[in-house]
Amino acid sequence: MKEFETVIGLEVHLQFKTETKIFCGCANRFGDEPNTLTCPVCLGLPGSLPVLNRKVLRYAIRVALALNAQINPVVKFDRKNYYYPDLPKGYQISQYDLPIAHDGSIVVSTAGQEKKIGIKRAHLEEDAGKLIHDGANNCSLVDYNRTGTPLMEIVSEPDLRTPQEAYDYLTALKLTLQYLDVSDCDMEKGSLRCDANVSVRQKGAKEFGVKAEIKNLNSFKAVKSALEFEENRHRAMILAGEKIVQETRLWNDEKAATFPMRSKEEAHDYRYFPEPDLVPFSLAPNAVEEVRRDMPEMPHAKLERLLKRYSLVEYDAHILIQDPHIADFFERCAESYKDWKKICNWIIGPVQQEMNSRKCGIGELKLPPQNLIGLIEKVEQGVVSNLVGKDVLIMMLDTGKDAQTIIAEKGLAQVSDTGALEKIVEAILNENQKVVAQIKEGKDSAMGFLVGQAMKKTQGKANPKLLGDIIKRRITDG
């Protein structure tokens, strides 16, 4: 029985969220009317010249630093030549032999362990336009709004060994990139895209197997499913003694399978040469240091710090760091309220539930940290129950008002006025003398019934604990 080993490398394309495109002043925006964000530069008209957006290079250095990569002291751009209707110039400005960064790494938690995955290189390039195939009219339609969107391509070493590991790598990489705040990292909008290279060899073999490149992967789940499919296809072919050909294949989500892409073999003869329209760029150590100074705390460091500073359990801290804005929100709450576990429970419970149902981030919820603390205090003081507290949260988010205002306006405060509760209890005891007798005989379970009756009389606003105490005292004393 042969034992197989799968070898996977991933290429991730990341769109930067700059104001403008990489080489021209057109707005870098998604979702506008087709062909309303173009100019002579991004349409590749003769006589126009590209000029590099300063922020793009800065963002690229941030990514390189976060990936612990070597940064080339001088970088240049190159032309990658090919013909496709989404590429108006007939070449893409990219980087060939002097990329921004090389030889980096990222720590990935996978299968309960931490594994370091190598980053082979990371370079800048421009995005192409968007093609819409109109089969009915036998033509394709091109929207050049996306042309010239700044892209960074991040190529991993072939260090990944299972589809799950590939998935975990993408998760870790995406989190790191989100922390850098350089991209939306939204696969649905195409601001994060992934191609996969996969081959299968016998375990222990030195040479790699023949690889397939898989494209059209629209989600991390699709990456994993496509890799599982390819792994099985390669194994079956090897076992059957068939020859695997190197090819590009497209993942089809509906059919849950990959299919060879029909394309000409010359497509890979890109004839790179230095871009004469752009001068070289220096990434001198002092310029890199300047970017390093405003690097945010990276996920792994934040996790360690939260664990130590707030004595959180690992599970809770892990959830908090999945979104740097949520972790920040937690820390701002923690400045003014000392029960950190309680804050954490509210955030990863009801608050996140509301973020999910409202499909928005913590920043878009109408919830300043002091409002959440205000609510937690009301619950802890027994002004409202935990359950009512969750309703109050929803009303706070709907209106932007604070907990105190909502509780007052809606009359939600629990009745904790002992005098008022004494009267209610007296009435209940008189109405339920049989039950009182049962309790006196030792049937404690009937207590709940009396509490329930009293709660009904107050429309659920009585403090149930206080109510229970009064009833117990009245029965024992009387």
Add this chain to the structure above:
Amino acid sequence: MLSKEEVRYIASLSRIDLKDQEIEVFQKTLTAILDYIEKLKKLDVSGIAPTSHVLPLQDVFREDRTRPSLTKVEALRIAPAQAKGSFKVPQVIE
């Protein structure tokens, strides 16, 4: 000398349609260029820094500020054909 097939391949990469006589011309001229490159390769360049650009300039940037784009009508004016506010091209099958 470059073969006819090589010239045809290079021409097809650049979407240039060459007639048979033209292929023969380019066999000769392209080969002359390649021979010259071979000569250059023999030069001792160990004391010369690699150069990717003829101008002694580097680090030319623009700030990340938007400038007006062309209108859709202006952009599409150069389209050989258009439909639904887009550039219309022969169908690309994939």
